[in-house]
Amino acid sequence: MNTTANDTTAPWWAGALSGGLAAAAGVAVGTAAAALLNGVPSPIESVGNRAVDLAPPALKDFAIDQFGTKDKPVLIGGVVVTLALLSIVAGIIGRKRPVVAIAGVAVIGIIAVAAAAVDRTATASRALTLVPSLLTVAVSLAALVLLLGTLRRVRARPTGPGTVGFVRRDFLKAAAGVTALVVIGGVVGKIYGTAAAVASRAGITLPKATTPVAAVPAGTQVDVEGVSRYVTPNRDFYRVDTALRIPDVPAEGWNLRLHGMVDKELNLSFRDLLDMPLTEHRITLTCVSNEVGGPYVGNAVWTGVLVKDLLEQAGVKSGADAIKSTSADQWTAGTPLEAFTDSRNSMVAIGMNGEPLPLAHGFPARLVVPGLYGYVSATKWLTDLEVTRFADFKAYWTTRDYDAEAPIKFSSRIDVPRSFQAFPADKVRVGGVAWAQTVGIEKVEVRVDKGPWQQASLGTEDTIETWRQWSWEWDDATPGNHTLTVRATNKDGDTQTSERASIRPNGTTGWHSVQFRVE
Amino acid sequence: MRTTVKTLAVTAAVSLSLFTAACGSSDDSAGDQPKEETSSSAAPADDPAAGLVGPGCADYAKAVPDGAGSVSGMSEDPVATAASNNPLLKTLVAAVSGKLNPDVNLVDTLNGDEFTVFAPVDSAFAKLDAKTVKTLGTPEGAETLSSVLTYHVIPGQIAPDDIDGTLKTVNGADLKVTGSGDNIKVGGQAGVICGGVKTANATVYLIDSVLMPPA
Numbered sequence: 001m002n003t004t005a006n007d008t009t010a011p012w013w014a015g016a017l018s019g020g021l022a023a024a025a026g027v028a029v030g031t032a033a034a035a036l037l038n039g040v041p042s043p044i045e046s047v048g049n050r051a052v053d054l055a056p057p058a059l060k061d062f063a064i065d066q067f068g069t070k071d072k073p074v075l076i077g078g079v080v081v082t083l084a085l086l087s088i089v090a091g092i093i094g095r096k097r098p099v100v101a102i103a104g105v106a107v108i109g110i111i112a113v114a115a116a117a118v119d120r121t122a123t124a125s126r127a128l129t130l131v132p133s134l135l136t137v138a139v140s141l142a143a144l145v146l147l148l149g150t151l152r153r154v155r156a157r158p159t160g161p162g163t164v165g166f167v168r169r170d171f172l173k174a175a176a177g178v179t180a181l182v183v184i185g186g187v188v189g190k191i192y193g194t195a196a197a198v199a200s201r202a203g204i205t206l207p208k209a210t211t212p213v214a215a216v217p218a219g220t221q222v223d224v225e226g227v228s229r230y231v232t233p234n235r236d237f238y239r240v241d242t243a244l245r246i247p248d249v250p251a252e253g254w255n256l257r258l259h260g261m262v263d264k265e266l267n268l269s270f271r272d273l274l275d276m277p278l279t280e281h282r283i284t285l286t287c288v289s290n291e292v293g294g295p296y297v298g299n300a301v302w303t304g305v306l307v308k309d310l311l312e313q314a315g316v317k318s319g320a321d322a323i324k325s326t327s328a329d330q331w332t333a334g335t336p337l338e339a340f341t342d343s344r345n346s347m348v349a350i351g352m353n354g355e356p357l358p359l360a361h362g363f364p365a366r367l368v369v370p371g372l373y374g375y376v377s378a379t380k381w382l383t384d385l386e387v388t389r390f391a392d393f394k395a396y397w398t399t400r401d402y403d404a405e406a407p408i409k410f411s412s413r414i415d416v417p418r419s420f421q422a423f424p425a426d427k428v429r430v431g432g433v434a435w436a437q438t439v440g441i442e443k444v445e446v447r448v449d450k451g452p453w454q455q456a457s458l459g460t461e462d463t464i465e466t467w468r469q470w471s472w473e474w475d476d477a478t479p480g481n482h483t484l485t486v487r488a489t490n491k492d493g494d495t496q497t498s499e500r501a502s503i504r505p506n507g508t509t510g511w512h513s514v515q516f517r518v519e
Numbered sequence: 520m521r522t523t524v525k526t527l528a529v530t531a532a533v534s535l536s537l538f539t540a541a542c543g544s545s546d547d548s549a550g551d552q553p554k555e556e557t558s559s560s561a562a563p564a565d566d567p568a569a570g571l572v573g574p575g576c577a578d579y580a581k582a583v584p585d586g587a588g589s590v591s592g593m594s595e596d597p598v599a600t601a602a603s604n605n606p607l608l609k610t611l612v613a614a615v616s617g618k619l620n621p622d623v624n625l626v627d628t629l630n631g632d633e634f635t636v637f638a639p640v641d642s643a644f645a646k647l648d649a650k651t652v653k654t655l656g657t658p659e660g661a662e663t664l665s666s667v668l669t670y671h672v673i674p675g676q677i678a679p680d681d682i683d684g685t686l687k688t689v690n691g692a693d694l695k696v697t698g699s700g701d702n703i704k705v706g707g708q709a710g711v712i713c714g715g716v717k718t719a720n721a722t723v724y725l726i727d728s729v730l731m732p733p734a
Contacts, residue, residue: 419632420689
């Protein structure tokens with residue numbers, strides 16, 4: 001293209017480059033931000049996830065047939081190509097009508113922000129989830145304004161009369177600046193976000209379980225605003241582990257070794273697990289570090305294979321009484337062999353609430369054992385199961401003053417009222433959760449101040465491996481400050497002790513109480 | 520030129536509809552990415568000693584250099600647990616945990632949400648006359664004790680930079696905080712010894728006098 005006098009329109013390639021570079025800079029910076037934040041999908045991923053929801057079912061079926069398990073990368077590619085084309089068009093239009101171009105990019109940006117706002121794969125807080133897409137919009141718009149500005153800058157012709165409407169050198173300088181931003185964003189994203197496990201997980205579609213979990217029975221969720229959701233969403237599920245940096249374990253190349261006191265050692269790839277009959281169970285996990293009334297309890301649907309079945313294939317030798325499990329980062333747990341062979345649903349899980357395990361929750365596979373605290377059973381990033389004897393090893397926390405064996409102490413928690421919550425006198429409805437995994441909750445009682453214990457209503461029991469909700473209404477509430485206390489009784493007939501035990505060496509005990517106010 | 524734009528626009532539209540279809544029923548994707556994150560069983564990444572204000576911070580650090588009651592130790596536990604490990608807060612801990620008065624136990628309540636807590640040190644309680652303290656331990660004194668304690672607690676965590684102002688306590692009454700840095704006054708009477716101490720769920724300001732709610 002040329003720069004003849006009075007030709008004030010920049011060449012189309014400059015417009016195309018402006019649009020494309022502006023979008024690339026925004027995406028690079030947004031993706032870098034997503035890589036730096038934990039549990040936040042990149043803007044491209046978020047848009048991709050929404051696009052799937054909006055696509056007609058027939059097209060989806062066609063796509064699954066065509067692309068199979070590669071559908072995820074294809075989808076991401078589609079979003080990128082679409083965005084590139086749209087922004088190139090916007091840039092070309094922007095040479096003459098910058099407002100239209102900027103409005104166009106803004107609309108694309110709003111779509112990205114909206115997609116991030118409703119992205120169910122995010123496990124970080126809502127506000128944090130919006131950061132990458134907002135940055136993408138801001139950077140794209142700023143870069144576009146800068147580049148289009150240089151396209152339209154009118155200058156006196158250096159030699160001779162007339163003006164120049166497009167100074168190639170000015171434009172190329174600005175373009176180089178924006179390109180630098182793309183590179184920096186790309187490098188940051190590469191360094192912090194390219195866990196191979198991220199791509200690996202994105203490429204996995206969980207097959208339907210051979211034995212799917214039954215629907216949640218009606219009435220498990222009590223009707224009290226503020227009580228925990230019966231099934232904990234992945235983003236809200238507690239995370240307690242020793243990993244400063246989440247182990248990066250792609251499913252490809254991952255191997256689970258089952259060995260030790262067995263007749264035949266097993267080595268299983270992720271594909272081997274997928275090809276086994278998969279089973280699904282709702283199981284409530286509890287962390288030993290949970291204070292009385294604390295948040296480290298969560299209930300999820302786990303998809304995987306029963307450890308029992310693996311042990312049967314391997315053949316356990318007599319004399320073994322434990323399984324030592326090891327994670328990819330060499331953390332260890334010791335679990336009684338019995339917990340894998342009795343009637344409970346102890347699993348090697350590969351799915352959590354219908355999706356592949358989130359990286360923070362042990363991708364590609366973890367142990368889930370009903371009724372035992374996590375530190376003696378719930379090994380994430382699982383790579384090794386050794387059938388052995390407690391006498392022959394010490395697990396990670398056992399060498400740190402915790403007991404070698406630690407069944408979950410049954411307990412109960414008040415979710416409502418929250419601390420110092422105020423109620424109108426005619427509407428004091430309270431509720432919470434209680435858990436006694438592998439035994440079941442028989443009864444939950446509450447009392448106000450030092451009053452008599454009163455029986456709370458129980459939500460429907462799902463299974464004895466899950467928690468159970470409770471609710472209670474105070475009919476003749478008196479104004480003032482009050483303390484609500486809760487205690488549970490399990491199906492063995494044992495009632496929680498009021499005695500406070502600390503976390504070490506095997507978990508807390510005591511009745512949870514919360515002060516609230518009636519107005 | 521016009522044709523170029525048109526062609527690209529049409530291609531974009533087609534590519535969008537084609538590629539949106541290119542995914543199975545699973546709409547999950549890699550939500551988590553492995554990067555630095557502290558877990559509750561490991562040392563926090565942020566320096567808990569950063570951002571402390573008050574003339575007594577150095578003395579506090581010297582008196583409790585490490586362990587669960589130190590600045591970094593307190594940052595790992597919920598506030599009532601953290602306070603119970605701090606040797607300067609024995610009386611306060613007795614008062615909130617039912618040891619002073621069995622009818623007043625705020626431990627779970629204080630651990631159960633985010634707060635800003637003005638924590639009178641033992642020498643602050645020593646300034647109260649013995650008879651008052653004794654009354655607070657009786658069944659009749661429970662309501663007063665509860666009222667006094669809740670007057671020291673503000674909903675939400677407030678950093679030293681934002682502490683200046685009139686704050687609504689969980690007691691219901693307002694509390695006025697003035698000043699900044701080494702010179703922060705609470706309720707017009709108490710001075711902040713060391714403020715901005717982080718616990719797992721609350722920001723703590725050690726103060727040199729017990730606050731009395733307006734009657």
